[in-house]
Amino acid sequence: MITEHTIPQVIFGMDPVVASCGVLLAVYALIISEKINQAVTALLGASAMIFLGVISQHDAIAGIDFNTIFLLIGMMIIVGIMKNSGVFQFVAIIAAKSVKANPRALLAVLSIITAVFSAMLDNVTTVMLIVPITLLLTEQLKQNPYPFLFAQIFASNVGGTATLIGDPPNILIGSHVGFSFMDFVVNVGPPAFIIMIFLLIFFDVLWGRKMKTSLRARSHLLRYDAAKALVDKQLLYKSLFVLGLVLFGFIAGHSHGYEPGSIALGGASLLMLLDMVKHKRKKIFLLSSQKQAHAVEKTFKEVEWDTIFFFIGLFIIVAGVENSGILGVMAGYMLEATEGNLAATGMAILWISTVASAFINNIPFVATIIPMIDAMAPTFGGKEGLEPIWWSLSLGACLGGNGSIVGASANVMVASFAARAGQPISFMKFMVMAFPLMIVTVMISSVYAYFVFF
Amino acid sequence: MSCESAMITEVITAKPDETVETVLARLSKHSLRCVPVIDDEGVLVGLFCLNKVLENLLPVAVTMPDGLQRLNFVVGAAPGIAKRLNKLISKNISEVMDEDMYVVHPTTQSWEAIRLMVRYGSPIPVVEKDTGKLCGLISEQSSILELDQVIRQLEKDGEI
Numbered sequence: 001m002i003t004e005h006t007i008p009q010v011i012f013g014m015d016p017v018v019a020s021c022g023v024l025l026a027v028y029a030l031i032i033s034e035k036i037n038q039a040v041t042a043l044l045g046a047s048a049m050i051f052l053g054v055i056s057q058h059d060a061i062a063g064i065d066f067n068t069i070f071l072l073i074g075m076m077i078i079v080g081i082m083k084n085s086g087v088f089q090f091v092a093i094i095a096a097k098s099v100k101a102n103p104r105a106l107l108a109v110l111s112i113i114t115a116v117f118s119a120m121l122d123n124v125t126t127v128m129l130i131v132p133i134t135l136l137l138t139e140q141l142k143q144n145p146y147p148f149l150f151a152q153i154f155a156s157n158v159g160g161t162a163t164l165i166g167d168p169p170n171i172l173i174g175s176h177v178g179f180s181f182m183d184f185v186v187n188v189g190p191p192a193f194i195i196m197i198f199l200l201i202f203f204d205v206l207w208g209r210k211m212k213t214s215l216r217a218r219s220h221l222l223r224y225d226a227a228k229a230l231v232d233k234q235l236l237y238k239s240l241f242v243l244g245l246v247l248f249g250f251i252a253g254h255s256h257g258y259e260p261g262s263i264a265l266g267g268a269s270l271l272m273l274l275d276m277v278k279h280k281r282k283k284i285f286l287l288s289s290q291k292q293a294h295a296v297e298k299t300f301k302e303v304e305w306d307t308i309f310f311f312i313g314l315f316i317i318v319a320g321v322e323n324s325g326i327l328g329v330m331a332g333y334m335l336e337a338t339e340g341n342l343a344a345t346g347m348a349i350l351w352i353s354t355v356a357s358a359f360i361n362n363i364p365f366v367a368t369i370i371p372m373i374d375a376m377a378p379t380f381g382g383k384e385g386l387e388p389i390w391w392s393l394s395l396g397a398c399l400g401g402n403g404s405i406v407g408a409s410a411n412v413m414v415a416s417f418a419a420r421a422g423q424p425i426s427f428m429k430f431m432v433m434a435f436p437l438m439i440v441t442v443m444i445s446s447v448y449a450y451f452v453f454f
Numbered sequence: 455m456s457c458e459s460a461m462i463t464e465v466i467t468a469k470p471d472e473t474v475e476t477v478l479a480r481l482s483k484h485s486l487r488c489v490p491v492i493d494d495e496g497v498l499v500g501l502f503c504l505n506k507v508l509e510n511l512l513p514v515a516v517t518m519p520d521g522l523q524r525l526n527f528v529v530g531a532a533p534g535i536a537k538r539l540n541k542l543i544s545k546n547i548s549e550v551m552d553e554d555m556y557v558v559h560p561t562t563q564s565w566e567a568i569r570l571m572v573r574y575g576s577p578i579p580v581v582e583k584d585t586g587k588l589c590g591l592i593s594e595q596s597s598i599l600e601l602d603q604v605i606r607q608l609e610k611d612g613e614i
Contacts, residue, residue, distance in 0.1 A: 086523075086524075089522065089527070093527060128520065132515045132516075132518070132520070132521045132522045133515065133522060135513070135514060135515035135518075135521075136513050136515035136516070136522060136528075139513050139514065139515065140513075220530070220531075220534065223529045223530050224527050224528055224529060225526075225527045225529050226527060227527075228526045228527040229524075229526075229527040231523070231524065417518070417520070420514075420518035420519055420520075420521075421514045421515065421518050422514060
């Protein structure tokens with residue numbers, strides 16, 4: 001992140017390592033305790049880094065990865081506008097009808113839809129939109145929604161693993177290293193696909209094959225009119241056009257030097273413009289300036305600013321820790337433990353990130369470990385030699401999120417929806433099955449990584 | 455003008471252990487939308503309204519916060535809704551009533567009661583500040599009637 005550091009001038013002559021690690025540990029502790037909002041915690045930590053003199057304001061600002069910030073804001077705006085079209089309900093109803101409202105098949109198709117949407121959009125938004133329609137469909141078919149929600153948590157995290165934009169750890173890794181959208185699809189897409197197939201079979205054996213419902217309930221669901229679930233067709237076409245353009249930009253833009261942040265923000269501004277152009281009674285017109293202001297304000301409210309400021313704070317904290325030189329020392333310890341063996345280091349990163357991500361937020365974890373991995377470059381013949389380790393980190397951090405109900409933001413979102421619907425998912429109930437299952441998925445990843453990356 | 459002067463004091467009430475069916479019949483008989491629910495001491499424990507009954511008929515996917523925004527794609531749902539109502543009417547109203555409603559006190563200014571009604575709907579129970587006992591109800595009609603009387607008085611005094 002920071003290429004040229006200024007020498008830390010920590011107040012009271014404190015050791016920069018002690019000061020920066022103290023702030024980092026305090027931030028981690030507060031995030032884990034969930035007593036204070038995580039965005040506020042990260043910003044307080046970032047301020048402490050600057051006021052303690054661990055990092056200058058100039059270096060703090062240089063430490064913020066604006067490519068990641070722009071990518072997050074851009075995609076949040078696109079999804080924020082797109083979700084108003086009703087496309088998620090539409091797709092879920094079409095899928096339910098295509099399997100003739102058979103609950104066993106519905107479990108599989110809703111998981112697949114969740115995985116695909118999670119790969120293209122962020123996981124939290126995907127589950128936020130797919131869970132309510134899932135609850136309606138399961139209520140109609142008189143099914144316990146728990147297996148569906150459990151499967152969707154796993155599907156969202158596995159689907160998110162497959163692409164650059166699917167999960168925040170991938171956004172952080174991709175932006176830092178400069179991996180393209182296709183780099184992710186080619187390298188972590190296949191293990192994600194294999195894991196998804198495994199999960200579909202597992203969920204079918206465990207729950208799907210036992211699911212039964214009455215013909216009457218199925219016939220009710222088959223009468224659903226999917227077209228009516230589409231709230232705004234014009235908006236859907238505009239959103240799909242822009243999303244397609246953005247995905248094309250991610251794929252084709254990398255070789256021309258266009259970074260994902262610019263592409264996503266460009267797409268978001270184009271969609272906001274298109275959203276101001278309306279079509280009514282065969283007339284095309286532009287919204288009045290007052291309505292434009294209202295529309296823009298409404299769209300900007302869709303951006304999860306707490307997440308954005310959380311990222312900004314984290315980038316500054318990590319830049320401070322990096323500035324102190326401690327991450328280089330830690331990287332040295334790890335290389336000593338793995339005797340500088342690439343495969344052993346990769347596996348260690350994969351499993352450490354898995355276990356860490358199951359219990360703590362994987363975003364600060366990945367943000368901290370990225371500069372540590374960077375420091376290993378000389379041992380593995382330069383930055384290019386680190387590529388297998390980045391993929392190991394991506395697989396571990398994304399899949400590890402399945403280990404507990406607090407392992408990923410999407411899990412927390414599903415649990416909160418389930419509680420609102422009177423079907424609470426307890427920490428232990430989820431973990432008893434999720435943790436071993438997550439271990440199996442990471443074992444699949446390890447085998448894949450060992451044979452393909454190392 | 456305080457709520458005391460604008461409230462209705464002869465109020466039809468219900469008890470928490472009455473069934474939904476019984477209270478629905480009472481609402482229908484008196485052409486009411488809501489009844490306050492009181493315990494044996496006359497303390498307000500909830501508000502039972504027709505819209506709460508309707509809310510209970512909707513799928514949880516719609517009524518929960520951040521749930522589905524529309525249901526117009528569900529075709530032919532009437533028999534299913536009727537079955538839900540049939541199940542609901544045998545329940546006690548304590549399971550359906552709104553326990554988290556806004557209340558005012560006899561000394562509360564009518565302006566505040568009007569603000570609450572505009573924001574959260576009518577009627578609003580008026581309760582004694584210390585005991586929580588029901589004193590009456592303030593509704594859109596009772597507020598307008600009271601204001602009408604004020605207009606007449608002002609006319610009489612030659613102020614309008």
